Amino acid sequence: MSQWDDDWDGTSSAVPGLNWEVLLCVAALLAFGTVMVFSATSSIGSGASFAQANMGELRRHLTSIAVALCAGAVVYRVPLSFWLRYSNWIGVACLLLLCLIFVPGVGKSVNGARRWIALGGFSIQVSELVKVGALIFAAAFTVKQQNFMHSFSKGFLPIALPVLCIAYLLMQQPDLGATVVIAAETMGVLFLGGLALQIFFSVGAVVVAGVALMIYWTPWRLSRVLAYLDPWSKDYVLGQSYQLSHSLIAFGRGELFGVGLGGSVEKLNYLPEAHTDFIMAVIAEETGFCGVILVLFIFYWLIRRAFEIGRQSIKLERYFAGLLAQGVGLWYGVQVIINVGVASGALPTKGLTLPFVSFGGSALLSSMIAIGLLMRVDRENKILMRGGQV
Numbered sequence: 065m066s067q068w069d070d071d072w073d074g075t076s077s078a079v080p081g082l083n084w085e086v087l088l089c090v091a092a093l094l095a096f097g098t099v100m101v102f103s104a105t106s107s108i109g110s111g112a113s114f115a116q117a118n119m120g121e122l123r124r125h126l127t128s129i130a131v132a133l134c135a136g137a138v139v140y141r142v143p144l145s146f147w148l149r150y151s152n153w154i155g156v157a158c159l160l161l162l163c164l165i166f167v168p169g170v171g172k173s174v175n176g177a178r179r180w181i182a183l184g185g186f187s188i189q190v191s192e193l194v195k196v197g198a199l200i201f202a203a204a205f206t207v208k209q210q211n212f213m214h215s216f217s218k219g220f221l222p223i224a225l226p227v228l229c230i231a232y233l234l235m236q237q238p239d240l241g242a243t244v245v246i247a248a249e250t251m252g253v254l255f256l257g258g259l260a261l262q263i264f265f266s267v268g269a270v271v272v273a274g275v276a277l278m279i280y281w282t283p284w285r286l287s288r289v290l291a292y293l294d295p296w297s298k299d300y301v302l303g304q305s306y307q308l309s310h311s312l313i314a315f316g317r318g319e320l321f322g323v324g325l326g327g328s329v330e331k332l333n334y335l336p337e338a339h340t341d342f343i344m345a346v347i348a349e350e351t352g353f354c355g356v357i358l359v360l361f362i363f364y365w366l367i368r369r370a371f372e373i374g375r376q377s378i379k380l381e382r383y384f385a386g387l388l389a390q391g392v393g394l395w396y397g398v399q400v401i402i403n404v405g406v407a408s409g410a411l412p413t414k415g416l417t418l419p420f421v422s423f424g425g426s427a428l429l430s431s432m433i434a435i436g437l438l439m440r441v442d443r444e445n446k447i448l449m450r451g452g453q454v
Contacts, residue, residue: 068132071334080443080446080447080448080450082439083369083439083442084195084415085369086366086369086373086435086438086439086442087366087439088320089363089366090420090432090435091360091421092362093097093359093362093363093366094420095360095417096106096362096421097123097343097418097420097421097422098125098126098129099325100214100339100343100346100347101121101125101339101343101421101422102121102122102125102324102377102422103123103328103331103346103350104327104328104338104339104346104368105121105122105332105338105339105423106326106331106424113148113392119307119401121339121423122298124179124423125351125423125453127425128424128425128428128429129421129428130353131425131428131429132428132429132431132432132433134424135429135430135432135433135436136321136433136435136436136439137436137438138188138431139433139436139437139440140436140437140439140440140443141440141454142383143222143440143444144384144388144437144438144440144441144444144454145454146371147200147204147338147388147437148204148207148384149285151200151201151203151204151246152201152204152346153199153205154197154200154409155198155201155226157197158194158197158198158201158230159226159229159230159233161181161190161193161194161229162190162191162194162233162234163233164181164190165178165179165180165181165190165233165237165333166178167319168237170240174307175204176287177237177238178236178237179191179239181268182328186425187425187426188425188426188429189291189424189426189427191234191237191239191242191246192242192426192427192429192430193426193429193430193436194234194242194246195242195245195246195249195395195430196231196430196433196434196437198227198246198249198250198433199250199253199282199388199391199395200388200437201223201226201392202223202227202249202250202253202254202387203257203384203387203388204384205222205223205430206254206255206256206257206258206383206420207383207384207387208251208258208389209222209258210258213254213257213258213259213260214260215260216263217262219260220254220259220263220267223250223254223326224267225236225244226372227247227250230246231243231246231247234246235278240275240285240414241402241414241416242416243404244275244398244414245398245416247271247396248394248395249391249395249398250380250382251264251267251268251271252389252390252391252394252398253259253390253391253394255358255372256387256390256391257383276302282393283303287300287303287304288304288413288414289303289412290306291303291304291308291412291413292305292308292412292413293411294408295308295309296309304413305338305413306334307334307336307342307378308329308409308413308415310328310335310345310407311342311345311406311407311408311409312331312408312409313329313336314335314345314346314348314349314409315330315345315349315408315409317329317330318348318349318350318351318352318353318355319352319353319380320347320352320353320354321351321352321353321354322348322351322354322355323349323350323352324350325350325351326350327349327350328346328349328350329349330345330349331346331349332344337415339422339423340415340417340422340423340424341403341406341407341415341417341422342406342407342417342419343417343418343422344359344403344404344407344408344423345407346442347421348407348408353423356404360400360404361422363396363397363400363419364377366396367393367396368398370389370390370392370398370438371390371395373389373438373441373442373445374386374389374390374391374393374441375390376442376445377441377444377445379391380445380446380448380449382441382444383443385441385444385445386441388437388438388441389437389438389441392434392435392437392438393436396419396431397432399416399417399418399419400418402416403416403417403418403422403442404412404418419431
């Protein structure tokens with residue numbers, strides 16, 4: 065009987081327990097996020113439809129959590145050898161999905177950005193699924209090319225070309241945030257996999273310079289950076305820095321312990337995207353500095369556990385699993401830093417959700433799939449340490 069069959073019928077001779085630290089961190093973030101999404105969407109609607117609109121957003125969020133949990137459970141049951149075997153096809157699928165966005169009748173445009181594929185009554189943000197696919201592809205490539213990590217032509221160029229294609233398609237949407245996250249997780253996995261330092265730093269410098277030029281040559285991106293440098297300027301406060309200024313007001317009102325759950329003023333149609341990209345501003349206003357630190361600590365513990373699981377895999381000479389687990393930690397770390405940095409004014413405004421906390425079906429789906437992969441890595445580590453086979 066194969067390991068796949070053992071996992072589904074529960075008859076494996078070395079069935080390990082679940083990693084409760086990871087599960088508790090995710091459960092805490094989901095629970096806290098649900099409360100904050102409910103609070104942040106309480107201003108949606110008015111008059112007789114107020115309660116209906118509010119509960120409607122909560123139901124959508126809970127439905128997204130249920131779908132994401134099912135997807136994570138399915139991924140957890142799939143052996144890692146499956147993802148390694150089909151990693152190249154997963155990379156091709158990422159490119160095809162990004163191309164489908166631009167097919168009339170398939171791709172969906174919202175607020176001038178074309179990032180979604182419409183499936184019946186649902187919409188999927190493709191870039192969120194590509195984050196998972198790119199991570200699997202990068203980890204598999206690094207393992208397969210382990211002996212060539214010192215070579216630019218064999219250890220970097222073969223993965224640089226498909227990643228550049230992904231970045232180009234993402235920028236046509238446009239989606240700079242997803243591009244940055246995917247580039248960071250890819251370069252991070254290559255670095256952890258032994259990419260030569262001179263190649264890593266040279267490519268990193270080129271990427272930073274490219275992003276800087278992209279911002280400089282795009283007027284609306286440049287104005288965002290200028291607004292970030294002086295958010296209270298009369299030239300920006302009602303325009304490019306509107307979100308940032310109101311987010312900073314929310315942080316200021318929260319002080320140490322916050323104004324209390326449901327007491328946010330900024331969510332009352334002052335702060336756009338209060339339940340998605342700027343959910344941290346509502347958390348800061350209603351729960352204060354203590355609430356923000358609590359959320360960041362939970363993320364720290366989750367990311368730490370991801371890296372520990374990855375190191376354990378590498379000690380067992382399971383390099384694909386190790387890079388996959390550490391890549392999940394990198395992904396969450398980069399996205400949390402960007403989201404919190406934007407909301408607190410430490411970074412220029414860029415739309416990225418806070419994993420497990422923000423409202424958003426596609427983001428929750430991809431984050432939970434990544435948790436399924438992380439839990440699978442931990443499971444196979446434990447099976448091997450108990451003398452079993454995977």
